[in-house]
Amino acid sequence: MKIVLFFINFLLFFFLCTEAWAIGSIIVGAIGLSGFAATAVAFAINMVASSIISKVFAPDLPNEQAQPNPGSPQQLPPAGDNKLPVVYGTGYVGGIITDLSITSNNQTLYWVFSLSEVTNTETGGSPDTFTFGNVYWGGKRCVFDTTDLTKVVGLYDESTTLTQDISGYMNIYFYKNGSNQPVNSSTSAITIMSDSNLVYKWDAYKLMSNTVFAIIKLTYNASLNLTGLNQTRFQITNSRSAPGDCIYDYLTSARYGAALKTTQIDTSSLTALNNYSNQIISYTTYSGGVSTQKRYVFNGVVDTEQKIMPNIQTMSDCCNSLIKYNEITGLWGVIVQSPTYSIAMSLDDSNIISAITTSPIDLSNSFNIIEVKFPDGTAKDTFASATYDLATIDPALLFPNEPVNKQSINLNLVNSSVTAQYIANIALKSSREDLQVQLEINYYGLQLEAGDIVTLTNNNYGWSNKLFRISKVTEKFSDTGQVTAVLALIEYNPTVFNDVSVTEFIPSPNSGISSPSIFGSVPAPTISTTYTSVANPSFVVNVTSSSSGIIQYAEIWYSAYQYPTSSQYIFAGTTEIQASGDPYNPNTAFPAVTIFNVPAGNWYFFSRMVNSISSSAYSPASAILNWRPTTFQYSDRYLAVAYADNITGTSNFSFSPTNRLYYGLCNQTGTTAPTSASSYNWYLADPAFGTNKYLIYSNRQSRKFSFETDFAAKAAGSGAFVPTTTQDFPPSLWAALDPTSTTPNIIDLDQPTGQVIQTGTTSTGTGQLNIVNSPDGKVVAKLDQFLDFGPGLTTYTSSGIASLTIDIYGRVVGFTTPDNFYMTIDTFTATSGQTVFTPTVRASTYITGQDLIFRNGALLSTGDYTETNSTFTLNVGATLNDTLQCISMRAISSANYYDNSHLTVSSVATNVVTWASPAQPYQTIVAGDLMCFNANGSTFTGNISGTTLTVSSVTTGTLYIGSIVTGTGITSGTKITAFGTGSGGVGTYTVNNSQTIASQTMGGTPVAYTVSSVNTTTRQITFTSTVLGVSAGSAIYNLRPAGSSYRVFSRYEDDLTAVSSYTPTTWEFQSGYELPFINGAVQSDQDYDLVSGSYTNLPAQTTGKLVIIQFSGNNTTTPTGTPQNVSIFTTIGQASYTFSNTTGGFDLYANGMLYLNPSDYTSTSTGYTLVNTPVDNTTILQQQTFARAGAA
Structure with missing residues (x-):
C-alpha cells in the first residue's frame, strides 16, 4: 500500500x-x-486538451482601452537594446543607426542603418530574398544615377514635383544579407567602411550577419542643406509574404520569434491558410473600375520589441484566422475562418451528459463600430485608419436601443485598404455571433479539438442543428474513472465570412472638407521691380497662392541658400489679408509686397501659405536676387570717388569715369581723394560710364545718399551739373559729379543736391532784373506786377506769376510762368424739395464735372446728382433750409506742357498703345485728350530739297514721324511723313511740303495723338490715328497746349466694407496730390498713410463711400491750384485763428465737415473767426487754401 x-x-x-x-x-x-x-x-x-487563442473576437474587447496608433516608420538612434524589426512582404522602415564614421577632414559622414532581420535562416532552408525600393531623405525621394546605382543625383519633392540636384554629395549602398551581399554595387560593406580617409574603420569581422542594412555616405554642403542626418525611410521587400509561411517563420525563429521546434508546428493548417489566402477576390477601384487581388498577403513590419504572443495574435488578425494549440499533440496551428466547413460531430441529448450553460448576449460587450488602422502602402506606409459602423453596413443586425461600442484593431501587416476593409467587415459582423455555450459530453468528445464545427440540437432552447465552433476542449476524469469532455462553444455563422463588396480607398488632400493643414504645391515668389537708389531702398515681391488649401495670407522669407535649413530662413514680411476677410483662392496672385531694409547680398526668396491653424511648407527658392542697394548712410562729411574696372578697384584704377565699369566710395574727413584702391568700397556702375555717363547722387538728409549712373549736363547750359533723364532722376533732387569742377572726386555730404525751385511775387513795378549766370552771360527777366515772399502765403498775380529755378550755388538758371488756377465758391439755402441749383456763370473753358458739391457740409457722391456746365440737379429733393455749397475749379495752361502720365509703352499695334504693367495712371484719360511719347522735341541741323529733309547732325532729342519742322523760311505746317535713311537721328526724311531750304538749325515738335478711347482693364489707349515711330519703354505724356483748359483733378469713388486699407486697381495714388473723403467727410493726413500704393492705416475698420479727389500736376510739378492743408485742434474759448490764405480760395473743415462762410465763420487773408466759440479742444480744423487767380 x-x-x-x-x-x-x-x-x-x-x-x-x-x-x-x-x-x-x-x-x-x-x-x-x-x-x-x-x-x-x-x-x-484533468486538463485542457486544446483551445483557441483569439484577440479579435473576444467578447470583452469593447471595454478594453483602444489600441494606440503605431504611427509611421521612424528612424531610431543608436542604442544597445535596439531590436531589428522583421519585414514580411513589402514595408517601410526608418532604420536603426548602428554605426557611424567620418573622414579626417570632417567633410564626409558614413552612417550604417540596420533595416530588418533576414528571415528563414534557422530551419535549414535558404534565406529569403530581400530587395530595395524607394528611399526617402528628409521626406524627399532619392533619385539614383542610372549608371552608378549607389549615387544619389537628386532629391525629388513629390508634393511640388521639383528635384533638388545633389549629384556628387550622397551615395547609398544596399546589402540584402550581411556585409558581403551587396545589392546595387559589387563592393562589400567592409570595403566601404574601411575607406582610408575614415577616422574609424571596420575590420574584417564586421559581417552584419542575417541583417538587411544600408550605408549612407554624405558629403557636407551647406548651400544644398546637406549638413547632417535627416529622417530616413527605406522600402524593402521580402520574398516571404504568404501568411502561413510568415507565421511559420516567426513561430520557429529563435532570434526574433517564438523559438518553437518545427515538430511543434501544425504545417497542414498553415498550408490550408496559404491556399485560402491565395484565392482571388474582386473589388471596386477608387476610379470606379473592377480589379482583383489575393485575399490575404502580408506586407508590413513585425515589431520585435513587442512580446511574442501579441505579435502572433496580430499576425492571425491580419489574415482573419485563429491561433490554436493542442495540448495532446503539442502542436501550434491556425484555424482558417472561411464560409466552407465540415461537421465534426452532432451534439444532442444522446451524447450530452450535463446541463447546457449559456452566456447570453451582453450588449455592453458587443461592439458595433470598428476602427481599423493599417500602414497605407500608397502613402509610404503612413498609418491610415477607417471606421465602419454596423448601422451603415447592416443595420438589421443591431438590437433595439443598443449602445454604441467601438473596437479598434491594428493590422500592421496589411498595407491595402481593400484587405483592411475586408477584414473589418468580417470582424464587425462576427461580433454579432457572440452566444457562448458550455456543456459536457461523453467520451466521444475526446476526439474533438478546438476549431472544429459542431451542431447542437436542444428543444428547450429551440435549437435544431445550430452551428457552433469549439473554442476549448477540456478532458475531465471523474473520481469514478469516467472520462468525459467539457466543451466551450461559440456561435458560428458561415455567411459572416462570405466575400463582401469593397471599394479601394485612396486619401486625397482635396476630397471632401479640406484639412486646413494641406496647402498643395506652393509656387516660388518672383521679384518684379527693384528700387536701389531711393531714400529707403526696396524691391517688389510677387507671391501666388498655393494650388489648394485655406489661405488667409502668405509669409515672405529669404535666405542666402537655395536649400536652407530651418534656421537659415530670414523673415521679410507678409502679404495683406483680404479686406473681406475671406481666404484667397488657390493659384491667385496676392497684392504685391514692397520689401525694405534687406541688406546687400545674393538672396533667394521663399513664400509660405498661412491660415489661423497651420502654415504650409516653404516654397521652392525664387531666382536669385543680386541685391545691391546704392543708398548709404555716412558719418564723416566728405566722400571721395574713384573709378576702376573690377570689384576690388585694382584694374584700371582712375579718377576719371570714362569707360570705367565700377565706382568706389570712401567716407573721410578731408577733401583729398585717396590713391589706394583698398581705401574704397566698390560698386558696379549700371549702366557703365562709357564716354557720356556720370555718377549721380541725391541727398536723402542726415548724410544719407543715393547713387546711380546717368547722362548729365549743366542746367540751362551753365548751371548745376544734373542728370538729364528727368523722368527717372528729377534734377530738383539729383546732382551729378562734374568732371570739370575744382573737386571732381569729392562730394560734400552736408550740401543739398539738385536745383531748388522758388515761386513768389514782389512789389508792384516794372523794370529789368539783370542776373549774372556765368562770367560771360546774363539773363534779363521782366516780372509782371509783384512778388511777395510773405510767410505762409501762396503767391500769385492777376495776369501771371513767375517760377524761378535757382541752382545749388544760388544762381538763377531759368524762369517758368506757372499755370493759372481759378476757383468759385457758391452757397445755396434750399427750399423744400428743391433739386435744381445754378452756380455763378462759369467761364466757357470750364470743364463739366470739375466741381465739388457739399450738402450740409458733407461731400456728395456723383451718384447723388447730375450736372451740366451751368446747373446741378439732386436726385432726391433737398429738405427745407439744407445748405449746399458748390466749389468750381478750372486751370489754364500757360505754355505747351507735357505732363508725364506715369505710364510707359509696352507695345504698339497700329493706333492702339498698351501701357506696361503694373503701373496705372494718376489721372483719368478721356477721349479728346492729346498724348505724346516725347516731351522734349528735337533740335538739329538740316536742309530741305523738295520733299526730302536731310539731317546732318542732331543736337537734342529724336525726330519722329508726325513731328512739325520749324525754322527760318520753313513753310508752316511742314511735317515729317516718313523715314528715309534716318530713323530718329542723322539721315534723310520725307516731309509733306515741297520747298528748298538751305542748311540751318531746325526744330521738331513732339507728335501729338488724339485719344479715341481708353480701357484701364486691358491697359490700352486707342487713338484716332496710327501711332508711328514709338517703341516699348517710351514714356507717355499728356499734352496741354498753351492757353488750353485742363482738368484740375480726377475723381475716383468706391464702396468699402469693413476695411482698414484700400488699393485701387485701375489708377494709382500720387502721394501729396490726394484729398480723400469717407462718407462725405474729408480725411486729414493724420487719418491715413499711403504705403506702396495703398490707402492704409485707417483709424478703424471703414465701411461706406470712399471718394478720392486727386489733383493733377501743373507745369511747376506741384498739385494744380497749389493746395495747402494744415490741420489744428480748436482751443477752448478761442474763436479767432491765424492762417494766411487766398481770398476766394479758402475752405475750412471741422471734423471732416465743410464749414460755410459766413454762417459758420468769417475770414480775411490772414485768418478767420468762428461764429461759435469752441468749448472743447478736440475738434479738428482742417484749413485749406488754393493759389486762386480768379473766378472759375
Missing part, C-alpha cells in the same frame, strides 16, 4: 512539474495500475 501511494504522489508531482501531454488513461496504462490506484490517478488528471 505504501508503494502504491508513493507512485501516486510521484506521478502527481511529475505531472505538475513537467509538460504533460498524454491523457489520463495513457498514463495509467503506462504504469500498469488498476482498481483504486487507477481511479486515484484519473481523478488527479
Whole structure:
C-alpha cells in the first residue's frame, strides 16, 4: 500500500512539474495500475486538451482601452537594446543607426542603418530574398544615377514635383544579407567602411550577419542643406509574404520569434491558410473600375520589441484566422475562418451528459463600430485608419436601443485598404455571433479539438442543428474513472465570412472638407521691380497662392541658400489679408509686397501659405536676387570717388569715369581723394560710364545718399551739373559729379543736391532784373506786377506769376510762368424739395464735372446728382433750409506742357498703345485728350530739297514721324511723313511740303495723338490715328497746349466694407496730390498713410463711400491750384485763428465737415473767426487754401 501511494504522489508531482501531454488513461496504462490506484490517478488528471487563442473576437474587447496608433516608420538612434524589426512582404522602415564614421577632414559622414532581420535562416532552408525600393531623405525621394546605382543625383519633392540636384554629395549602398551581399554595387560593406580617409574603420569581422542594412555616405554642403542626418525611410521587400509561411517563420525563429521546434508546428493548417489566402477576390477601384487581388498577403513590419504572443495574435488578425494549440499533440496551428466547413460531430441529448450553460448576449460587450488602422502602402506606409459602423453596413443586425461600442484593431501587416476593409467587415459582423455555450459530453468528445464545427440540437432552447465552433476542449476524469469532455462553444455563422463588396480607398488632400493643414504645391515668389537708389531702398515681391488649401495670407522669407535649413530662413514680411476677410483662392496672385531694409547680398526668396491653424511648407527658392542697394548712410562729411574696372578697384584704377565699369566710395574727413584702391568700397556702375555717363547722387538728409549712373549736363547750359533723364532722376533732387569742377572726386555730404525751385511775387513795378549766370552771360527777366515772399502765403498775380529755378550755388538758371488756377465758391439755402441749383456763370473753358458739391457740409457722391456746365440737379429733393455749397475749379495752361502720365509703352499695334504693367495712371484719360511719347522735341541741323529733309547732325532729342519742322523760311505746317535713311537721328526724311531750304538749325515738335478711347482693364489707349515711330519703354505724356483748359483733378469713388486699407486697381495714388473723403467727410493726413500704393492705416475698420479727389500736376510739378492743408485742434474759448490764405480760395473743415462762410465763420487773408466759440479742444480744423487767380 505504501508503494502504491508513493507512485501516486510521484506521478502527481511529475505531472505538475513537467509538460504533460498524454491523457489520463495513457498514463495509467503506462504504469500498469488498476482498481483504486487507477481511479486515484484519473481523478488527479484533468486538463485542457486544446483551445483557441483569439484577440479579435473576444467578447470583452469593447471595454478594453483602444489600441494606440503605431504611427509611421521612424528612424531610431543608436542604442544597445535596439531590436531589428522583421519585414514580411513589402514595408517601410526608418532604420536603426548602428554605426557611424567620418573622414579626417570632417567633410564626409558614413552612417550604417540596420533595416530588418533576414528571415528563414534557422530551419535549414535558404534565406529569403530581400530587395530595395524607394528611399526617402528628409521626406524627399532619392533619385539614383542610372549608371552608378549607389549615387544619389537628386532629391525629388513629390508634393511640388521639383528635384533638388545633389549629384556628387550622397551615395547609398544596399546589402540584402550581411556585409558581403551587396545589392546595387559589387563592393562589400567592409570595403566601404574601411575607406582610408575614415577616422574609424571596420575590420574584417564586421559581417552584419542575417541583417538587411544600408550605408549612407554624405558629403557636407551647406548651400544644398546637406549638413547632417535627416529622417530616413527605406522600402524593402521580402520574398516571404504568404501568411502561413510568415507565421511559420516567426513561430520557429529563435532570434526574433517564438523559438518553437518545427515538430511543434501544425504545417497542414498553415498550408490550408496559404491556399485560402491565395484565392482571388474582386473589388471596386477608387476610379470606379473592377480589379482583383489575393485575399490575404502580408506586407508590413513585425515589431520585435513587442512580446511574442501579441505579435502572433496580430499576425492571425491580419489574415482573419485563429491561433490554436493542442495540448495532446503539442502542436501550434491556425484555424482558417472561411464560409466552407465540415461537421465534426452532432451534439444532442444522446451524447450530452450535463446541463447546457449559456452566456447570453451582453450588449455592453458587443461592439458595433470598428476602427481599423493599417500602414497605407500608397502613402509610404503612413498609418491610415477607417471606421465602419454596423448601422451603415447592416443595420438589421443591431438590437433595439443598443449602445454604441467601438473596437479598434491594428493590422500592421496589411498595407491595402481593400484587405483592411475586408477584414473589418468580417470582424464587425462576427461580433454579432457572440452566444457562448458550455456543456459536457461523453467520451466521444475526446476526439474533438478546438476549431472544429459542431451542431447542437436542444428543444428547450429551440435549437435544431445550430452551428457552433469549439473554442476549448477540456478532458475531465471523474473520481469514478469516467472520462468525459467539457466543451466551450461559440456561435458560428458561415455567411459572416462570405466575400463582401469593397471599394479601394485612396486619401486625397482635396476630397471632401479640406484639412486646413494641406496647402498643395506652393509656387516660388518672383521679384518684379527693384528700387536701389531711393531714400529707403526696396524691391517688389510677387507671391501666388498655393494650388489648394485655406489661405488667409502668405509669409515672405529669404535666405542666402537655395536649400536652407530651418534656421537659415530670414523673415521679410507678409502679404495683406483680404479686406473681406475671406481666404484667397488657390493659384491667385496676392497684392504685391514692397520689401525694405534687406541688406546687400545674393538672396533667394521663399513664400509660405498661412491660415489661423497651420502654415504650409516653404516654397521652392525664387531666382536669385543680386541685391545691391546704392543708398548709404555716412558719418564723416566728405566722400571721395574713384573709378576702376573690377570689384576690388585694382584694374584700371582712375579718377576719371570714362569707360570705367565700377565706382568706389570712401567716407573721410578731408577733401583729398585717396590713391589706394583698398581705401574704397566698390560698386558696379549700371549702366557703365562709357564716354557720356556720370555718377549721380541725391541727398536723402542726415548724410544719407543715393547713387546711380546717368547722362548729365549743366542746367540751362551753365548751371548745376544734373542728370538729364528727368523722368527717372528729377534734377530738383539729383546732382551729378562734374568732371570739370575744382573737386571732381569729392562730394560734400552736408550740401543739398539738385536745383531748388522758388515761386513768389514782389512789389508792384516794372523794370529789368539783370542776373549774372556765368562770367560771360546774363539773363534779363521782366516780372509782371509783384512778388511777395510773405510767410505762409501762396503767391500769385492777376495776369501771371513767375517760377524761378535757382541752382545749388544760388544762381538763377531759368524762369517758368506757372499755370493759372481759378476757383468759385457758391452757397445755396434750399427750399423744400428743391433739386435744381445754378452756380455763378462759369467761364466757357470750364470743364463739366470739375466741381465739388457739399450738402450740409458733407461731400456728395456723383451718384447723388447730375450736372451740366451751368446747373446741378439732386436726385432726391433737398429738405427745407439744407445748405449746399458748390466749389468750381478750372486751370489754364500757360505754355505747351507735357505732363508725364506715369505710364510707359509696352507695345504698339497700329493706333492702339498698351501701357506696361503694373503701373496705372494718376489721372483719368478721356477721349479728346492729346498724348505724346516725347516731351522734349528735337533740335538739329538740316536742309530741305523738295520733299526730302536731310539731317546732318542732331543736337537734342529724336525726330519722329508726325513731328512739325520749324525754322527760318520753313513753310508752316511742314511735317515729317516718313523715314528715309534716318530713323530718329542723322539721315534723310520725307516731309509733306515741297520747298528748298538751305542748311540751318531746325526744330521738331513732339507728335501729338488724339485719344479715341481708353480701357484701364486691358491697359490700352486707342487713338484716332496710327501711332508711328514709338517703341516699348517710351514714356507717355499728356499734352496741354498753351492757353488750353485742363482738368484740375480726377475723381475716383468706391464702396468699402469693413476695411482698414484700400488699393485701387485701375489708377494709382500720387502721394501729396490726394484729398480723400469717407462718407462725405474729408480725411486729414493724420487719418491715413499711403504705403506702396495703398490707402492704409485707417483709424478703424471703414465701411461706406470712399471718394478720392486727386489733383493733377501743373507745369511747376506741384498739385494744380497749389493746395495747402494744415490741420489744428480748436482751443477752448478761442474763436479767432491765424492762417494766411487766398481770398476766394479758402475752405475750412471741422471734423471732416465743410464749414460755410459766413454762417459758420468769417475770414480775411490772414485768418478767420468762428461764429461759435469752441468749448472743447478736440475738434479738428482742417484749413485749406488754393493759389486762386480768379473766378472759375
